Amino acid sequence: MxxxxxxxxxxxxxxxxxxxxxxxxxxxxxxxxxxxxxxxxxxxxxxxxxxxxxxxxxxxxxxxxxxxxxxxxxxGVATDGQYSAMQQGFWEMHGLQCGFCTPGMIMSASALLQNNPHPSEHEIRHALEGNLCRCTGYENIVKAIQYAAQNNGHGQSLGYGGSQSNGSDAMHEETKPESPETPAELEHPRRDDGTPEKPATVADWEGENAGASEDAPMQQGGQS
Ligand code: FES
Ligand code: FES
CATH class of the missing domain: 3.10.20.30 (Beta-grasp domain)
Structure with missing residues (x-):
């Protein structure tokens, strides 16, 4: 057809x-x-x-x-390469782990805020009843949506890539807070969190752990 x-x-x-x-x-x-x-x-x-x-x-x-x-x-949610408030919320609040559920979460949550710009936590959880996440426990997803509710209209819109009007075109004209330039940059963030380099060899690992109790649990993934 x-x-x-x-x-x-x-x-x-x-x-x-x-x-x-x-x-x-x-x-x-x-x-x-x-x-x-x-x-x-x-x-x-x-x-x-x-x-x-x-x-x-x-x-x-x-x-x-x-x-x-x-x-x-x-x-189609990002506008001119800039994440929407909801996408930024998931980034800022770490509202994902594997990310499989995330597109659906963002679309459902965006629809929620279209109808209810400032939902309570109960309303957010109720709105997400049709979206399952096997990783996060939902806590950070709720925080991500609360972040979006706070920032929507304050420099960031819920998105739609400029393809559809949500009745608030003025939102797109406001100055956006500093954020990575493009989604591509966000995909591979660099963070210097002080995490030590993984030992290159088993011998290195044994050297680092010399003197550790023999009862200490085996380190997962320590061998390549
Ligand atoms: S694939 Fe549509 S609800 Fe699971
Ligand atoms: S982040 Fe993995 S299913 Fe939600």
Missing amino acids: EIAVTVNGKTYHHDVPSRLLLVHYLREQLNLTGAHVGCDTSQCGACVVHVNGKSVKSCTLLAVQAHGAQITTIE
Whole structure:
């Protein structure tokens, strides 16, 4: 079936199978792989995108059902190479570990703040009930969203890459706080945290641990 969808501000026309899920259309046809597939049961929320401004699990929608829709994926959230307030919140508050759930978390959380700019902690946790994270325990995710709520409108917007208006265009004009220039820089941060170099050899490791109790637990990953 012929569909026309606007994704992150760009309109696409494709002939798609009627049974194709939106998430597979985004990932495989448009190569937008930020929406993840984490389950077969519509439970994990890793696939959340915005369809006409509402957060939607893209594994629950057929591509043909999105015909004519405005879609925003995680790839469309940053504006001019600058992270949105929500993305910055996840960075600042370390709201992720493996990162698999993160695109869906950010999309769900952004939708929350669109409707409720200053949610309580209970409201944040309630809004994330459809998003599962196997790593973080959710604490830092909640802090990330609280960070975004505090900073949204104070130099950082919730995003949308300029492709969709959220009714607050003025937010995009404010001066943004200092942050790394591009997402690419953020992907490989350099931190001098004083962590000693890992011993190069087992002999080095044994030298460093000379005199340590024989009952001391084995160091994991100490051998290459
Ligand atoms: S892939 Fe798990 S809810 Fe969509
Ligand atoms: S950070 Fe790993 S699943 Fe959430």
